[in-house]
Amino acid sequence: MNKLKSVWINELSWEDVNNYLKKENIIILPVGSTEEHGLTGPLGLDSYAAIALAEDVAKKTGVLVAPPLWYGDSSHHLGFAGTMSLKTSTLISVIEDISESLARNGVKKILIINGHKSANLPALLSAVKNLHEFKLPQVFFAIADPMKIAKGIASKIKDNIEHHVGELEVSHIWYKYPHLIKKDKLTKKGIDYEKIFSKYSQYDLFGKSGEVIDIPWNSYEQKAFAPDGSFSNSSKASPKKGKEYHDYMVNVLVDFISWLKKYKGPIANIKSL
Numbered sequence: 001m002n003k004l005k006s007v008w009i010n011e012l013s014w015e016d017v018n019n020y021l022k023k024e025n026i027i028i029l030p031v032g033s034t035e036e037h038g039l040t041g042p043l044g045l046d047s048y049a050a051i052a053l054a055e056d057v058a059k060k061t062g063v064l065v066a067p068p069l070w071y072g073d074s075s076h077h078l079g080f081a082g083t084m085s086l087k088t089s090t091l092i093s094v095i096e097d098i099s100e101s102l103a104r105n106g107v108k109k110i111l112i113i114n115g116h117k118s119a120n121l122p123a124l125l126s127a128v129k130n131l132h133e134f135k136l137p138q139v140f141f142a143i144a145d146p147m148k149i150a151k152g153i154a155s156k157i158k159d160n161i162e163h164h165v166g167e168l169e170v171s172h173i174w175y176k177y178p179h180l181i182k183k184d185k186l187t188k189k190g191i192d193y194e195k196i197f198s199k200y201s202q203y204d205l206f207g208k209s210g211e212v213i214d215i216p217w218n219s220y221e222q223k224a225f226a227p228d229g230s231f232s233n234s235s236k237a238s239p240k241k242g243k244e245y246h247d248y249m250v251n252v253l254v255d256f257i258s259w260l261k262k263y264k265g266p267i268a269n270i271k272s273l
């Protein structure tokens with residue numbers, strides 16, 4: 001394969017992508033959000049997380065990346081200026097349209113890297129589960145999320161409970177995009193999950209979890225229980241932690257893609273699909 005000047009589809013010509021698809025059939029799709037990240041982080045933090053992972057993984061594996069989706073399911077953050085949200089159903093539709101376009105181009109494997117953690121997952125999983133059953137059974141889908149691919153490193157390097165604007169997501173962006181973090185606004189405050197959501201809340205996205213009962217909250221409630229937007233103690237964030245967190249996830253994803261390149265799937269030979 002000729003060396004392409006970018007891993008980003010939006011920076012290449014159609015001929016470049018066409019030539020790539022003669023040799024490879026995997027595309028990475030980074031999905032984030034535009035939502036408040038306390039007084040410390042930029043509104044695009046989750047999108048930057050997905051972009052940073054996708055770009056570094058693509059450079060190491062030679063796989064191309066679709067333009068990032070800067071919008072996600074963020075309605076619970078709408079009480080804060082600058083937040084822009086897709087409804088869950090809209091996000092499902094956007095993922096369907098992008099996937100059908102890629103499949104039409106000849107893409108056979110789509111890896112979504114989600115930077116927005118649990119809030120995007122219901123839409124992403126619903127979209128790809130139904131696409132894979134009804135419209136695109138021949139296309140392989142996978143979704144990678146920091147909550148699930150950083151388990152082996154998160155508890156070793158973090159000092160505090162990690163939730164929205166937690167020390168790890170702040171550290172990640174501090175490492176990759178240092179100018180975007182307001183270091184003087186890091187906070188020691190964290191919300192009291194048990195008080196607000198009962199002892200059955202999943203108060204630490206990377207913690208040991210017992211029984212969990214999900215309680216969705218709306219933007220009015222969120223503004224009341226987290227007036228500055230942050231849920232978590234971010235005071236121990238650092239670019240060093242961000243690098244360890246990032247490199248660990250990149251290694252997991254590179255390992256997954258090396259498996260995926262060889263993966264044929266159980267239905268590869270079914271001609272009727």
Ligand SMILES: [Zn+2]
Pocket residue numbers: 037045046115116164165169
């Ligand atoms: Zn976030």
